[in-house]
Amino acid sequence: MLPGTQEQEAAGRNKGSRAAILDAAERAFAELGYGGASIRAIARDAKVNQAMVHYYYQNKDQLFSAVIERRAGEINARRDAALDQLFQNGTPTLETLVEALLRPTIEIGHDDTRGGAAYARLIASFNNAADERSCRVTAENYDPIALRSIDAIRRVLPDLDRAATVRGYLFAISVALSVMAKTGRATRLSDGLLDDFDTEETVASAVAFACAGIRALAKTKVNKSP
Numbered sequence: 001m002l003p004g005t006q007e008q009e010a011a012g013r014n015k016g017s018r019a020a021i022l023d024a025a026e027r028a029f030a031e032l033g034y035g036g037a038s039i040r041a042i043a044r045d046a047k048v049n050q051a052m053v054h055y056y057y058q059n060k061d062q063l064f065s066a067v068i069e070r071r072a073g074e075i076n077a078r079r080d081a082a083l084d085q086l087f088q089n090g091t092p093t094l095e096t097l098v099e100a101l102l103r104p105t106i107e108i109g110h111d112d113t114r115g116g117a118a119y120a121r122l123i124a125s126f127n128n129a130a131d132e133r134s135c136r137v138t139a140e141n142y143d144p145i146a147l148r149s150i151d152a153i154r155r156v157l158p159d160l161d162r163a164a165t166v167r168g169y170l171f172a173i174s175v176a177l178s179v180m181a182k183t184g185r186a187t188r189l190s191d192g193l194l195d196d197f198d199t200e201e202t203v204a205s206a207v208a209f210a211c212a213g214i215r216a217l218a219k220t221k222v223n224k225s226p
Helices: 004-036 039-046 050-056 060-086 094-110 116-127 132-156 162-178 185-189 199-218
Strands: none
Touching: 004 039, 004 050, 004 060, 004 116, 039 050, 039 060, 060 094, 060 116, 060 132, 094 116, 094 132, 094 162, 094 199, 116 132, 116 162, 132 162, 162 199
């Protein structure tokens, strides 16, 4: 058995290698898609051998799931904590609630220091995919927090029926995904009046737009059943 210090050093190396593999896989899946990404290229980018990738992840499907789980876990932990806090002292405003739901997604996409741009591209692609893998990964990583968020919106707007609430939640998340990546397009289209790199302005605009839409749905019969 290794002495304590050596064990800690080995654990640190393993953690670093695992993070490097996930970072490289995230970039590969974002740039090349699931089909185009290869374990060999991911290992090369991570500066590890292929055997190490297979040691941690038996196959590409498991690696893809781990890439999504890492970011989703961080985003959802922030959402869960915010939801716990928001309802401790009564019922929050819709704006406060929606900001708590959208901010983690937008901020991680704007965080270049942790490779957020790659995840922004990746999540935008698989979120709109209907293949079995994408649906499974979405259900496992995002459906639980989505259901909790939908319930929270209904607590804030009790007159909103469930069908409208689900639509409102999905539309709100779509807004966040659309501004998650800093593409520079808003800056071009506005002749410099908007700045894709301004995270606070982006969050505020997304929240205002999403809340207006959710309130509009309250006046629309989304659920047509009697």
